[in-house]
Amino acid sequence: MKNEFKIYYGEHASQFGVLRVPEDIESCPLIVLIHGGFWQARYNLEENNPIAEDLTKRGFATWNIEYRRVGEDGGGWTGTFNDVISAINYLHRIKESFPLDISNVTVIGHSAGGHLALWLGSRIQTSSKDDGALNELTVAFQKVISLAGVTDLVKMWKIHEQKGIRSHVANLLGGTPDEVNERYKLTSPAELVPIKVEQVLIHGELDRHVPVDLSKDYYNYAIEKGENVKLVILPDIEHFKIIEPTSPAWTSVLDVL
Numbered sequence: 001m002k003n004e005f006k007i008y009y010g011e012h013a014s015q016f017g018v019l020r021v022p023e024d025i026e027s028c029p030l031i032v033l034i035h036g037g038f039w040q041a042r043y044n045l046e047e048n049n050p051i052a053e054d055l056t057k058r059g060f061a062t063w064n065i066e067y068r069r070v071g072e073d074g075g076g077w078t079g080t081f082n083d084v085i086s087a088i089n090y091l092h093r094i095k096e097s098f099p100l101d102i103s104n105v106t107v108i109g110h111s112a113g114g115h116l117a118l119w120l121g122s123r124i125q126t127s128s129k130d131d132g133a134l135n136e137l138t139v140a141f142q143k144v145i146s147l148a149g150v151t152d153l154v155k156m157w158k159i160h161e162q163k164g165i166r167s168h169v170a171n172l173l174g175g176t177p178d179e180v181n182e183r184y185k186l187t188s189p190a191e192l193v194p195i196k197v198e199q200v201l202i203h204g205e206l207d208r209h210v211p212v213d214l215s216k217d218y219y220n221y222a223i224e225k226g227e228n229v230k231l232v233i234l235p236d237i238e239h240f241k242i243i244e245p246t247s248p249a250w251t252s253v254l255d256v257l
Helices: 047-056 080-090 112-123 154-163 168-171 180-189 213-224 248-256
Strands: 004-008 016-020 028-034 062-063 101-111 143-147 196-206 229-234
Touching: 016 047, 016 080, 028 080, 028 112, 047 062, 047 248, 062 143, 080 112, 101 112, 112 143, 143 154, 143 248, 154 168, 154 180, 154 213, 168 180, 168 229, 196 213, 213 229, 229 248
Parallel strands: 028 062, 028 101, 101 143, 143 196, 196 229
Antiparallel strands: 004 016, 016 062
């Protein structure tokens, strides 16, 4: 695709993003895309390429970010979290060369990327409760769209445990909720409400990977806390249809943009 640029924000092979910029636009709104895959190294940002290309055709610049994942050197706690912060902070540098409006930024995350997107929202007005383990976010954004996002790390851990498998959440954080409780409190969106950023949760009713109840429960709790949050439940939609531009589910995403 023309006007597509691979840009490194760090020295590791996974510390990069792909910037796509519409043609003939002087200054365009920006969408940051964070892919899913339960934070595992075997999944990468290519899953978001179709929606990145679709959004760019519609006049948005897209910054589809990669990050160190579990199974890579530095992935998991704390590298995965610091990488997504670094990737967004790097927009300060990128805008010097490209026509980006970083005062008009939306973050869209799918699955585990939805978790990271919501968590990033909590960092905009965060206080230093993490003893400097996590980097400071220096680019504010206006909206988070969670697509089948993991809104509650403890509940997701329990779901995996009930299935008799080692939880991907435990792999990410280096232990169970009992073993590293403070890490769960610092990184689980459900623990961080209110985050004071507009949030839209879009989830398919037929999702077998991340149950729709995670978004429903988070929404109800966020409403109680006075959050600006919207919930869109899509009947007959499973986990991956939500990021297919040819799927009717994608129309729901475009509507909230």
